[in-house]
């Protein structure tokens with residue numbers, strides 16, 4: 001219950017803020033992880049389109065490792081519960097891309113990959129903008 005209450009306070013804070021920029025210092029955040037995720041993500045949709053299961057799985061693995069690192073980073077803090085939430089959602093989406101690839105269901109894999117792009121954006125809107133001064 002307590003955590004539900006906390007979560008709704010966070011949501012209302014985010015929704016009501018005119019500028020999403022939160023004064024959060026992300027010391028120790030590894031941008032190289034994000035760069036690797038970016039490269040893998042840009043490669044992912046074309047290789048799914050080309051029905052290249054092996055290449056797509058290897059991209060998803062890079063992304064899952066990145067989400068793992070990012071999740072550990074945000075879980076170690078107490079002031080970014082929304083980032084932890086987005087990370088978990090993105091991780092689940094990537095797991096479903098992987099499951100679809102294993103079933104050779106490329107359409108479903110592409111659908112989940114597109115949903116992942118929205119997940120990247122959701123976290124960036126709050127936490128990346130605040131950093132790119």
Ligand code: HEC
Nearest residue numbers: 029031034037038041083086087090119120123127128131
């Ligand atoms: C849970 C939050 C979160 C998620 C999810 C997330 N990112 Fe990020 N990302 C960040 C943060 C925070 C930064 C800013 C780091 C900084 O500037 O110190 C960032 C920065 C980046 C950058 C810029 C790195 C640089 O060198 O400045 C890229 C590219 C990027 N993310 C790609 C992605 C992609 C692609 C995804 C989805 C597959 C993704 N991110 C998902 C939090 C997230």
